[in-house]
Amino acid sequence: MKFLANSVRRILFIYRPIYQSTRAFSFSNSNNNEQTRWNTCNKILISSVIAGCLGYYAFDKQRKYVFAEASKSSDESGTAGKFKEGLPSFSLREISDHTSKDTKVWVTYKEGVYDITDFVDKHPGGDQILIAAGSSVEPFWLLYGVHENKHVYMLLESYRIGNLSKEDVGTLSSDLDDPYSKDPVRHPVLKPTSAKPFNAEIPPPLLVESFITPNELFYVRNHLPVPDIDPNTYELEVELEGRNKRVTFTLDELKKLPKCTITAAIMCAGNRRGDMTKVKPVKGLNWGPGAVGNAVWTGVRLRDVLGKAGVDEDDARYKHVKFEGIDFDVTGNMYGASIPIWKALDKRGDVLLAYEMNGVPIPRDHGFPIRVVVPGVVGARNVKWLGKITVSEKESDSHWQQNDYKGFSPSTDWDTVDFTKSPAIQELPVISAICQPCNGDNVEVVDGHILVRGYAWSGGGQKIVRVDVTVDAGKTWHVAHFDGQDSSEPPQHWAWTLWSIRIPVEKHLESVEIWAKAVDSSYNTQPESFENIWNLRGVLGNAYHRVKVKFSQ
């Protein structure tokens, strides 16, 4: 019940900033602005309250479901990691000698001992697997929940060479806590693409209900467990590399700097990856079109903080600003990323160290107490739980900057890829998505028309200037109406655009495929098909959105 009460309270809080923000919108086609605004707000309030009331029930149900899934997995794993008669025993001491291809790579799982030397090159996560060499995989599997399925257990057992000596059983895992046990409670409407780390999006029709995405419904993209930070002891460290200079700021000190508010969408580079995987599988979370949200962010300008720390805008030696999260993996590696210094210092860059999201302290899942908001730039650089800023000559050397979140040619595969040859994604290209109807829906035809709604956005501060929609494979394109668009101008247009259109459909048809494409203020537009933009990491999935629907007449 406590959860339910909190949920409703939070939702009511959200209502306030949403309405405030809607006052700032420019609703095109605005003959009934006020009505639209209230309609929008009411819809959010009503659906939120209903959702809230259902919340406790759903949460409880979900918890039971997750629990059931876990025991199901456990059943499916069968004998994985259990003692097996007839195999030799190895002590932890012996196992710890096997940490490389030369000495063979051994790992343990519960009571099982495995020689995974031949698997190392096939591991989807690359060399990361060697972190567990000579020891137990269990802490890492707790961190990367994707391993918890029967295929992985079966694969592991195929490398079984022995049993862990009885004296050593339990010493590695007895004090293991689930690193995700302190993750926050989430709203059940968030559909997880991965449970640990937690990654989730909401159903597309909900996404376009409101120009401002409520915090509880904002997509979550976590790479690691959510840190639990005490705001009273929180300190942000700023280092100027090569100058032996460090400055720290408490949360109160940050809040005393000039306050700044922007409305900005944040999008994951993997948004709409699900469409790309239809061409050919890729590595990554299977996102639909919901790995994006639009919020009002309040905080202090990064350029002000860097100025306080002694960064001179005209000092050409520094090229990048690195961010380090307080979230870390079992080896102690923090999440890291960087942006070019021009973006950090530019007065039109609007990079914030945000402490509020939609008018309330940033929720834990979104970076409490401080998240870097780099508007117009891929989500991966909008580092949450910010612990440290380093002004540097070089880019961040983190895995996420160097070996992830980069684009490649469709013909580049995992045998030929060279991550040093592609730049780290910063500004994202123009994109749009149809959020209503969804693929496969039965759609009502009203007066010979169907209603299509969606969002569009472009990185780099570009504004959406047009969304074209077709139901006849491009023979006729219809220009959509903008239902919600911030009035700010490029190159400082950071928010998304919500659009809708009623499209005439032929009576004799039983179904159509709807396509949408957006055009931004630099007149860049979307590529047509995923075939020609496919890439092995499944990022930058901005091809035309295509949705097949049937008619219920």
Added chain:
Amino acid sequence: MKFLANSVRRILFIYRPIYQSTRAFSFSNSNNNEQTRWNTCNKILISSVIAGCLGYYAFDKQRKYVFAEASKSSDESGTAGKFKEGLPSFSLREISDHTSKDTKVWVTYKEGVYDITDFVDKHPGGDQILIAAGSSVEPFWLLYGVHENKHVYMLLESYRIGNLSKEDVGTLSSDLDDPYSKDPVRHPVLKPTSAKPFNAEIPPPLLVESFITPNELFYVRNHLPVPDIDPNTYELEVELEGRNKRVTFTLDELKKLPKCTITAAIMCAGNRRGDMTKVKPVKGLNWGPGAVGNAVWTGVRLRDVLGKAGVDEDDARYKHVKFEGIDFDVTGNMYGASIPIWKALDKRGDVLLAYEMNGVPIPRDHGFPIRVVVPGVVGARNVKWLGKITVSEKESDSHWQQNDYKGFSPSTDWDTVDFTKSPAIQELPVISAICQPCNGDNVEVVDGHILVRGYAWSGGGQKIVRVDVTVDAGKTWHVAHFDGQDSSEPPQHWAWTLWSIRIPVEKHLESVEIWAKAVDSSYNTQPESFENIWNLRGVLGNAYHRVKVKFSQ
């Protein structure tokens, strides 16, 4: 005489910026591209690289060096190209009839006329020599610097047949009623898409011969007759609207402000319109892929001039900077355009009032004495023959800002178009073009490969990060090598990128269609087909470039 003398002086001056710029190129993928690279750039680079070692940073020293080189060439050339007594005179008109072996191949060099028919087959550069047939070799000798030695001059003189008629080297027309009668003389290699006003591009293969486009070969886009401006009486007027404030600058006063040099491509919004018209006719000049050029521009920063005129960077009342050319139509309307004020004032905007193009005073066709260079922005806002700047709350109300140079949906036609609904084009989207081979060419297959070369560019200071080329309709994409790319980083990457690739082709095929697409630093890429980006003005033609070729094996 005056024309030829100017021409030679210009060409010699051009030499300097070319080697400056080549110093900055980054030649990537160097392992297997040695031959291509040299084929592409060698003639220009040989002396440039040597000269580069002398240190271009000392401007005076460098100028002396260039002058010294010029007089050295002049000494070495001896009497090459000088008037010779006792030889017949030929007019440019007569010379232009001699362009093939059947009619004999004639060329001019300074005042000399040469019949080089017997030399064509001996020319180390092959058929390339025929580009100059019926006209002057001088612009091409700029591209191929290897010609500048006494052996070549002596060889040339051995083919001397006459002198260029003196009447022909001055102004072309004495018809004072023709408003275009004072237009400058152009090089015959410029293929006009329209004669009055003059608009012309060069053949695509020539376009990618040099990272810096020589002035004589730079595409010309004139909307009106070329004004004939006396630099001694020239004045630039700057007005701050609503403040009753006007300031004027003479050319000398402008030149006393801090000097700034950038390398930037300028492109017409109608570039590649010819491909779009294949879908459905449009209104506009029928440009091929040559309505673009890349030059070194020197001048004064617009922000400095506006600062001198009293514009306060933090004054929010002004939103636009309007430019008026001195060129006017029969009703007295000046050419006009505007840009957003943030671009004009931004220290990374690099907007110049340029007085030099590739190291010499800007030629008349390109805006003498002052052209606004708005890097990253469509050519139409790079106003030539600048007469007046107005800082304003509003956009330019000129025809070219309000009723031209805007993008529309493919289904918008002249009955439904509403020009107020689309923003004026500013930054251009990412584009590329295949310049060699051309559509319909017979292509030589060497070791199972064909050579493909082209350019790529993106507006808004974005850098090209990849060019993909396919000969099997996208089944396999090949990543092109960059032969020339400026090292400046986004958001200040203004120059184009030259690329090339040798692509394997199946032996049994007789022909293929080559497609190219570029990706820029915001990971925007080109749309696939003209069908879905067609617009009634035929602008923004950045769909994949597709070229069909046959094989000569």
